[in-house]
Amino acid sequence: MLKNGDTEATDFYNYLVENYKTICYNISNACAKYRSPDDKVDIMGVTKTVPADVVNASIDLGVNLLGENRVQEYLSKRELYKPAKVHIIGHLQTNKVKYIVDNVDMIQSVDSVKLATEINRLAQKCNKTMDVLLEVNIGGEESKSGVSVERLNELADFVSQLPSIRLRGLMTIPPIGCSESVFEKMHGIYLDAKSKYGECFDTLSMGMSGDYELAIKHGSTLVRLGTALYGARKYTEEK
Numbered sequence: 001m002l003k004n005g006d007t008e009a010t011d012f013y014n015y016l017v018e019n020y021k022t023i024c025y026n027i028s029n030a031c032a033k034y035r036s037p038d039d040k041v042d043i044m045g046v047t048k049t050v051p052a053d054v055v056n057a058s059i060d061l062g063v064n065l066l067g068e069n070r071v072q073e074y075l076s077k078r079e080l081y082k083p084a085k086v087h088i089i090g091h092l093q094t095n096k097v098k099y100i101v102d103n104v105d106m107i108q109s110v111d112s113v114k115l116a117t118e119i120n121r122l123a124q125k126c127n128k129t130m131d132v133l134l135e136v137n138i139g140g141e142e143s144k145s146g147v148s149v150e151r152l153n154e155l156a157d158f159v160s161q162l163p164s165i166r167l168r169g170l171m172t173i174p175p176i177g178c179s180e181s182v183f184e185k186m187h188g189i190y191l192d193a194k195s196k197y198g199e200c201f202d203t204l205s206m207g208m209s210g211d212y213e214l215a216i217k218h219g220s221t222l223v224r225l226g227t228a229l230y231g232a233r234k235y236t237e238e239k
């Protein structure tokens with residue numbers, strides 16, 4: 001895919017360019033409408049099931065942050081990627097931390113004391129301070145991972161004390177089709193925590209292909225985009 005002189009590849013590349021332009025346009029419109037002039041919203045390319053050469057084409061366009069759901073898939077593709085920052089955004093099992101601790105820039109999906117403790121232990125071992133977000137299950141959905149709103153403070157207090165972890169903010173996946181008030185509630189929770197944990201606490205990772213403009217309206221600093229950038233995923237996703 002994406003070889004010179006290959007028309008199909010050229011078409012796909014143009015499709016990617018158009019998607020990226022649309023995303024940038026929508027984000028700058030939403031920012032102009034709802035945010036202060038010096039606010040910044042980062043774009044993450046969510047790479048699950050996307051071939052490495054397509055990911056690289058998006059990096060060429062200016063996507064400099066990638067989101068990885070599955071450790072195994074990431075490990076099989078990372079050697080092929082051009083330079084970009086990488087965040088883990090999928091549910092992370094404690095026994096997989098060792099495979100990624102030294103080659104990702106942030107773990108967005110921390111939702112338990114056990115996982116945070118293991119990240120801290122292994123980060124310490126490789127002389128690193130790991131940036132993390134706490135994943136909040138804002139809709140209280142049983143099918144989703146993330147810490148409940150009720151237990152967030154307790155977890156945040158614990159994580160903020162760990163010497164080899166830097167607590168950078170919160171991540172969430174609002175329920176599909178939920179009302180705007182859920183985004184508003186999440187923003188409020190983020191601002192409360194921000195006032196408590198200080199300068200470094202600067203990231204609200206909220207918004208995906210279907211809701212990123214709404215998320216920006218409610219304070220998101222990082223939107224995670226798969227479908228809107230790369231198109232519909234071809235394979236069925238395992239949970």
Ligand SMILES: *Cc1c(COP(=O)(O)O)cnc(C)c1O
Nearest residue numbers: 046089208209224225226227228
């Ligand atoms: C898949 C995924 C996304 C991107 O979803 P799209 O709707 O395709 O943009 C964002 N965040 C997480 C955690 C995901 O698993």
